[in-house]
Amino acid sequence: RKEVEQDPGPFNVPEGATVAFNCTYSNSASQSFFWYRQDCRKEPKLLMSVYSSGNEDGRFTAQLNRASQYISLLIRDSKLSDSATYLCVVNGIYGGATNKLIFGTGTLLAVQP
């Protein structure tokens, strides 16, 4: 079982739709949480950090539930340019290890015109 699990999709949605991605993580010692976006054959780019109180950045809203070890990302008013793979990422200190990122398998989003 992977440490970070996501629905791989693909999610095919029309422009303007609202889409939600979910993610669960297994290590309760995890300390920081992120959503990264990765376009085909490109590097992962930080979309947003995720905080317990929830945070919003324009059309994007992220939520963290530590008790359930669950992370979500909501995208409103989808644009064609939102088409990408969305990676749920967890960062923590494990048995002396430092700061490595653990990636989910990613959820592919395809926004259709």
Added chain:
Amino acid sequence: AAGVIQSPRHLIKEKRETATLKCYPIPRHDTVYWYQQGPGQDPQFLISFYEKMQSDKGSIPDRFSAQQFSDYHSELNMSSLELGDSALYFCASSFSRVTATSTDTQYFGPGTRLTVL
């Protein structure tokens, strides 16, 4: 703003050859991480360095080694290359304000695409 620089961007090698990948972190970043992403896979952590010392080790084969230099750039050395080493290799950097255990944001370079024939 300056980003993480990786070179070369593409590399083709034969089996059993060696390869060296270079990473130049964002200016003032003191921590460098290496990740390997195979086809259709998520990035897997290989190794990291903080202030020129190895800070963590992941699923890095014994055939691979890495180091961070005094100017904070890092090199990943890969020997006895195998077909399965074909992947995208990303370097990421961060600024650890206090110690290497900080959880500061990592920024990724464009990657080196290694193809082993």
